[in-house]
Amino acid sequence: MRDLSYKYKNENRVAIPDFNIDSRGVFCITGANGSGKSTLLSLIAGLIPPTTGRIEFSFCVKNEVPDTSSTPDILFFSQGRDVMSMSVRDNVRMGMPFGDEEICEMLVKLGASSLLDELPDRLDTELGANGIGVSSGQKQILFATHLLLSRPRMALLDEISSNMDVIVKNRLLDLLEELGQESLVLVVTHDEDVLARFSNQIRLDAPVVSENTTKNERAT
Ligand SMILES: Nc1ncnc2c1ncn2[C@@H]1O[C@H](COP(=O)(O)OP(=O)(O)OP(=O)(O)O)[C@@H](O)[C@H]1O
Ligand SMILES: [Mg+2]
Numbered sequence: 001m002r003d004l005s006y007k008y009k010n011e012n013r014v015a016i017p018d019f020n021i022d023s024r025g026v027f028c029i030t031g032a033n034g035s036g037k038s039t040l041l042s043l044i045a046g047l048i049p050p051t052t053g054r055i056e057f058s059f060c061v062k063n064e065v066p067d068t069s070s071t072p073d074i075l076f077f078s079q080g081r082d083v084m085s086m087s088v089r090d091n092v093r094m095g096m097p098f099g100d101e102e103i104c105e106m107l108v109k110l111g112a113s114s115l116l117d118e119l120p121d122r123l124d125t126e127l128g129a130n131g132i133g134v135s136s137g138q139k140q141i142l143f144a145t146h147l148l149l150s151r152p153r154m155a156l157l158d159e160i161s162s163n164m165d166v167i168v169k170n171r172l173l174d175l176l177e178e179l180g181q182e183s184l185v186l187v188v189t190h191d192e193d194v195l196a197r198f199s200n201q202i203r204l205d206a207p208v209v210s211e212n213t214t215k216n217e218r219a220t
Helices: 037-045 088-093 100-109 136-150 166-179 192-197 215-219
Strands: 002-007 012-015 025-030 052-054 074-077 154-158 184-188 201-203
Touching: 002 037, 025 037, 025 166, 025 192, 037 074, 037 154, 037 184, 074 136, 088 100, 088 136, 100 136, 136 166, 154 166, 166 184, 166 192
Parallel strands: 025 184, 025 201, 074 154, 154 184
Antiparallel strands: 002 012, 002 052
8 A cells, every 4th residue: 555545525634554465374554533434445346446556466366266256356344234134044155056065064164053942933034124024243254254265365454343243253253264275365353363363453643634724723
């Protein structure tokens, strides 16, 4: 990243400090509320264009990952993402051809197989507006199951484990470490357990500057 910044419509400008990532692995992105972590992931995912600066990919993860037609390049789990109005199975699949057995095996690996026991129709249970609600932690388990079955070349994860219980979270961290052997995994987190696990950390402390704010106002 070089001189990267993004200006929101209300003139808030988020400046991202320069940094390089030169290998695969799991990297934590940390920093205070409002320091720009979610903005950075949106920039990397290409959802918003940089106002200044650029993002260069100096190494290629693409050819180093087993290439199957179903391996996505980038998977982005945005902060506060919700489930969709469809079955549990389709929420985990999200268009990918995962079988029921694979899904159940991954839930077992995550230590979360009891999730299906709690749902009236197991994988067929409808979620969202036309179905039942699930807890924030259960939603994160469904997203994590999709992620771990998809094995993207780059995973951008904004607080994917913040509502998980400690058992599931630790299983997920093991599995992310494994995924990091072949992919680039960027994890936005405030969680000390996650930070203790992964020594590669990028800290964003850049203050957000409102370009409508005068110097005097900023000094007070
Ligand atoms: N939609 C928006 N419109 C205007 N300004 C925004 C918008 N989203 C974010 N910002 C500004 O950008 C700054 C960075 O926001 P961002 O969501 O990237 O922070 P964050 O580090 O992810 O915070 P948190 O830890 O609370 O999730 C915020 O302080 C805010 O001022
Ligand atoms: Mg955020």
